Amino acid sequence: MNRLMEPELTSSSASSGSWGWFTGIFRRHPFWVLIIPIGLVLYFVYGGLLWNVWVSISNWKGLAPSFGFEGFGQYSKMFGSYVFWIAVKNTLLLFLIIPFCLGLGAAIAVVLDQGLRGSSIFRSLFLLPFALSFVVTGTIWSWMYNPSNGILNALLHAMGLGALQGTWYTAQETVMWSIILAMIWQFSGYTALILLAGIKSIPEVQIRAAMLEGASKLRIYSRIVFPQLKGPVATAVVILMMYSLRSFDFIWVLTEGGPGFGSYTLSIYMYKQTFLATRFAYGAAVATVLLGIVLVIVVPYVYRTYRR
Amino acid sequence: MSKMYTITSSQGWLTKAILYGLLVIMTVFYLLPLWGALTTSLKTDTEIDTTNPLTLPRDPTSKGYIDAYEYLRRSLLNSLIMTLCGTFGAVSLGAMCGYVLSKFRFKGDNLVFLLITAGIFLPYQAILIPLFQTIRTLGLYDSLLGLILTHAVYGIPIMTLMFRAFYGELPTSLVQQAMTDGSGPWRTYWKVVLPSTKIATVTAVIFQFTAIWNELLFGLVIGGPNSMPATVALNSLTGTLSAQWNVQMAGAMWVAAPVLFLYIVLGRYLVRGYMAGSVTAV
Numbered sequence: 001m002n003r004l005m006e007p008e009l010t011s012s013s014a015s016s017g018s019w020g021w022f023t024g025i026f027r028r029h030p031f032w033v034l035i036i037p038i039g040l041v042l043y044f045v046y047g048g049l050l051w052n053v054w055v056s057i058s059n060w061k062g063l064a065p066s067f068g069f070e071g072f073g074q075y076s077k078m079f080g081s082y083v084f085w086i087a088v089k090n091t092l093l094l095f096l097i098i099p100f101c102l103g104l105g106a107a108i109a110v111v112l113d114q115g116l117r118g119s120s121i122f123r124s125l126f127l128l129p130f131a132l133s134f135v136v137t138g139t140i141w142s143w144m145y146n147p148s149n150g151i152l153n154a155l156l157h158a159m160g161l162g163a164l165q166g167t168w169y170t171a172q173e174t175v176m177w178s179i180i181l182a183m184i185w186q187f188s189g190y191t192a193l194i195l196l197a198g199i200k201s202i203p204e205v206q207i208r209a210a211m212l213e214g215a216s217k218l219r220i221y222s223r224i225v226f227p228q229l230k231g232p233v234a235t236a237v238v239i240l241m242m243y244s245l246r247s248f249d250f251i252w253v254l255t256e257g258g259p260g261f262g263s264y265t266l267s268i269y270m271y272k273q274t275f276l277a278t279r280f281a282y283g284a285a286v287a288t289v290l291l292g293i294v295l296v297i298v299v300p301y302v303y304r305t306y307r308r
Numbered sequence: 309m310s311k312m313y314t315i316t317s318s319q320g321w322l323t324k325a326i327l328y329g330l331l332v333i334m335t336v337f338y339l340l341p342l343w344g345a346l347t348t349s350l351k352t353d354t355e356i357d358t359t360n361p362l363t364l365p366r367d368p369t370s371k372g373y374i375d376a377y378e379y380l381r382r383s384l385l386n387s388l389i390m391t392l393c394g395t396f397g398a399v400s401l402g403a404m405c406g407y408v409l410s411k412f413r414f415k416g417d418n419l420v421f422l423l424i425t426a427g428i429f430l431p432y433q434a435i436l437i438p439l440f441q442t443i444r445t446l447g448l449y450d451s452l453l454g455l456i457l458t459h460a461v462y463g464i465p466i467m468t469l470m471f472r473a474f475y476g477e478l479p480t481s482l483v484q485q486a487m488t489d490g491s492g493p494w495r496t497y498w499k500v501v502l503p504s505t506k507i508a509t510v511t512a513v514i515f516q517f518t519a520i521w522n523e524l525l526f527g528l529v530i531g532g533p534n535s536m537p538a539t540v541a542l543n544s545l546t547g548t549l550s551a552q553w554n555v556q557m558a559g560a561m562w563v564a565a566p567v568l569f570l571y572i573v574l575g576r577y578l579v580r581g582y583m584a585g586s587v588t589a590v
Contacts, residue, residue, distance in 0.1 A: 030414045051438040133521065
């Protein structure tokens with residue numbers, strides 16, 4: 001990248017009308033042009049994070065804010081609560097979507113890579129669930145999973161597979177699996193898109209050379225294509241992990257965390273404790289744990305990515 | 309799109325048939341829930357109880373759509389205003405960051421880029437209480453302005469990433485030329501940079517529009533009866549009319565409509581946006 005602020009340019013800019021002062025700042029101190037977005041991000045992202053940590057050790061109990069120091073009591077209360085551990089378990093359970101999305105996504109990406117007529121139409125169709133709001137898909141899946149006459153049970157019945165009819169999101173034993181299946185539905189097309197982009201970016205020469213040597217399709221994919229997809233796979237894994245950790249909207253619409261505590265995740269738990277039970281300090285502590293997990297995943301990834 | 313080495317040249321009809329078979333199976337998997345929602349939304353109450361949800365309605369009715377619209381009307385308008393203004397804010401601020409961070413150097417520019425774009429990974433729960441408190445202090449609780457401000461701010465990180473990538477593809481010499489010819493950085497942006505990155509701008513706008521339109525959490529926490537976005541209203545519709553599936557599915561269709569429209573008309577830009585949103589490591 002070239003340095004644009006060459007000294008001789010500064011003088012010629014003096015004549016640019018009423019924007020002259022702005023141009024001057026732009027040329028000499030481009031940082032100050034960004035002071036508004038930088039300030040907003042510093043306050044709403046980083047300030048917010050620190051403030052939240054502070055709330056978790058404050059004495060804010062009811063609706064009225066209070067910022068006196070209280071200590072780490074909320075944390076010990078939280079670690080002693082079995083509901084908290086259910087939420088942790090369910091949050092981590094959602095990571096199960098990752099292998100399924102990667103497997104399904106890779107299969108789809110390979111099929112779409114065969115240059116078949118209509119491939120791009122299929123790609124758009126598979127990606128459609130990802131474009132929709134979680135509130136829309138959550139509403140639709142509550143009808144899919146409705147145990148009495150919902151889509152899935154009716155379909156299984158019509159196919160003579162009545163024995164497979166399930167309780168889906170209405171029973172504690174099946175609720176998380178129902179959520180995981182729906183999330184695979186929503187995210188696997190997106191995973192396929194990321195992997196397909198990775199496949200398309202591999203230089204054609206490599207593949208043509210292998211073909212000239214008589215390598216089979218299977219060999220080309222397993223020896224040349226897949227080993228070069230480490231970057232896209234890492235991206236997909238991190239994105240899917242982030243969606244799992246942040247997953248709130250879909251679960252909120254489908255079950256609001258129920259039945260019982262059956263589909264509590266950290267996001268749901270935090271929201272319910274904070275805004276429904278108005279236990280702000282406790283909710284902030286749950287949010288801090290969530291932030292901790294996100295940092296463990298994101299920091300190495302960001303470090304690796306931005307070092308270049 | 310198709311490459312030289314793809315099997316189009318050598319594949320037999322059997323391979324082709326198997327591949328298309330797989331594609332059809334996947335299509336059924338992805339579209340089944342949406343198909344079921346569409347057919348149900350057009351059925352009458354009695355038909356829902358008596359027929360399989362996947363069959364076509366015998367006597368299609370728009371009653372579900374009318375009832376759902378009655379319930380969602382106000383919130384759809386709220387969402388439209390909130391999304392348009394929020395998108396404008398996020399795109400303007402993000403484009404500014406992207407332009408400066410891709411075409412100008414200053415001390416700590418990489419740190420600024422890192423600080424802004426790291427916000428992409430932010431779990432919103434971890435800032436929800438401070439956000440709630442800030443919005444309340446500003447007197448913006450249950451107002452569209454509060455929601456617009458919130459969406460504009462939290463859109464900055466991803467928009468900055470996208471616009472820096474888009475403007476980075478633009479040759480620096482082009483910008484330099486304009487600057488040597490005497491136009492300032494501001495004029496250069498409007499005269500040179502923006503006109504030559506129209507597709508990129510459309511991509512970012514559509515990406516951000518769908519992101520804000522689809523969001524639930526902020527609307528739930530800092531919205532209220534006067535500013536309720538459509539996602540929140542749809543969620544409460546689900547709660548109040550738990551038996552009337554046709555109204556619920558029609559409601560889902562109303563809330564999905566703008567995104568579906570964009571998807572059908574400008575789908576390739578949306579796909580581009582999803583790619584650009586994930587290129588951090590590729």
